[in-house]
Every structure is written in C-alpha cells, then in structure tokens.
Amino acid sequence: MPIKTDKTDKPATAKYFDHVSIAKRTKQVAYFVEQHDKTIMFEQFIKNSEKKQIVVLMATKRKADSLSKYLNDKDIPATAIHGNHRAIQIEDAAKAFNSSEINIIITTDMILKSLKLTNIELIVNYDLATEAEAYFVRLAYVDEVGESISFVSTEEKNTLETIEYMMKQDMPKEKVKDFSPTAVQQGIKTGKLSLNKNKKPRNKKKKARKDTKKEL
Numbered sequence: 001m002p003i004k005t006d007k008t009d010k011p012a013t014a015k016y017f018d019h020v021s022i023a024k025r026t027k028q029v030a031y032f033v034e035q036h037d038k039t040i041m042f043e044q045f046i047k048n049s050e051k052k053q054i055v056v057l058m059a060t061k062r063k064a065d066s067l068s069k070y071l072n073d074k075d076i077p078a079t080a081i082h083g084n085h086r087a088i089q090i091e092d093a094a095k096a097f098n099s100s101e102i103n104i105i106i107t108t109d110m111i112l113k114s115l116k117l118t119n120i121e122l123i124v125n126y127d128l129a130t131e132a133e134a135y136f137v138r139l140a141y142v143d144e145v146g147e148s149i150s151f152v153s154t155e156e157k158n159t160l161e162t163i164e165y166m167m168k169q170d171m172p173k174e175k176v177k178d179f180s181p182t183a184v185q186q187g188i189k190t191g192k193l194s195l196n197k198n199k200k201p202r203n204k205k206k207k208a209r210k211d212t213k214k215e216l
Contacts, residue, residue, distance in 0.1 A: 017143075019136050023167035026139055027147035030160060030171045035153040037181055038126060039070055042151065044179045046076055046104075052121040053097065056106040057138060059127035064106045067126070071104070078104040082111050090114065109134055117141070125150040132162040 015021075033041045042056070058064040061082040068080035079102050081093045094115045096102045107115065109129060120141050128150060129135050139148055150171070152160050164170050 017140065019166045020168050022136055022139050022143055023169060025144045026142055028139070028150070028171050029147070029174050030150045030152050031174060031176055032157075033151050033153060033179075034181065034184070035155065036184055037179075038151045038153070039067060040182065041176050041179050042067070042124070042126065043071065043074055043076065045149075045176050046071075048177050051103055053100065053117075053119050054104045054122045054124060055112065055117065055120050055141070056104065056124040056126050057112065057129075058106060058108055059130075061108065063127070064108065068106050076104070077102065078106055080106045081115070082108050109138070112138075112141070121146045123148045128152060128156045128159045128163075130159075132159055132166055135163050136166070 031041065031045075056064075056067065056078075058067065061080075061084055064080040064082050068078045071078040079093055079096075081090055085093075090111065093102070093105060094117060097105050097115075098118050100119070105115070105117070106126075123138050123142050123146065125135070125138065125148065129138070142148055150160070160171065
C-alpha cells in the first residue's frame, strides 16, 4: 500500500541573511544626538528601560573604558572588554554575560566576534561603524530575537543614510524621554581643542622686539 503523507505540513520557509532581510526581521531605532551628549543620553536610556542583556559597541578601547567608568560611577554596572584584556578576562566576561551575572558589556567589533555571547537582547550602536557593512554584522547578533538602537551624531548622518539605502528602508527616529541636550564645553568641540581667536600669540612681543632692533 502506498504510504500516506500529511499534506497539511508546510514546507520550511527559507531564511535569508542579506541586508534587506535582516533589517526587516529586526527592530531598529535611531536617536539623533551630538557626540558630546552620547554618554548622558545612554545613561538616561538605561534608566528608562527594563533590564536587558545589552552589548554596547564603541569605536575605540579608550572610549569603552571611559563609558564603563562613567556608568559605574552612576551605579549602573557595566563591564568594558577589549583587546587590552587577557584571554581569560574575555572568557570570564562572556560566561558572566551568558549566565546573566552581568547585563551590560561594552566592547568593540573585533572583540565581539570572539566573545560568543548567546543571549543578547539589545545591541547599542554607541558609535556607528566606520563601514556601513559592519552595521549588518552587528544586526545579525540580535536577528529576530532582539533589537538594535543607534546613537547618531551629526558626523555619522551620512553613514546612517548609507545603511538605510542598503536595507531599503528608513530607520525609525525617536527621542529619549527626559533627555536634554547640553552645550559643548567651552574650548572643546568633538574632542579637539578649538582655538581662541581673541588670544594673542605668545611670540608676538618677541617679534615686535626684533623689528624694533632692526629699525635702530
């Protein structure tokens, strides 16, 4: 006798990992913020949010350490892990995160690959990757099971536009509740000292003396 088959069984739906497909499956939100306000915005975002397993991605190791120190000073436990740490420290941090002993890891793209984290609920793009392609690598870590938020500074808007073009959709834009932008510190802009145009050059008096001697 021929074997009967259950015709009600539906074939498994193929899962695609191109930019458009990953983007459609994953919740994404962008927050516009100036670079000097990102730390304060992230602090407020954490205070407004339920506890989740969070990975924060930074552009540099130094910035990862700086954010970790700031958050811990505000009684928000956060662990920075990057290339300056020993292999055993990286392994211990991954185990602690996967067992929910710690819930915020601050790291870089390079180290994230080696951490082998299994329960990421939220990716925070504190700094957008220099190459837009790397954004989708980050997005794959929370594909279908988590979400991604991006803090986008004025300097990063072009990168955001490239990402949106690649995934053929706009990223929803929102505001962080109770966050208020602050002014740039006097004399400092995007981490570089700015020149005070009213300040006279130190060698002006010396130059004047040399000109006087020539006249004599």
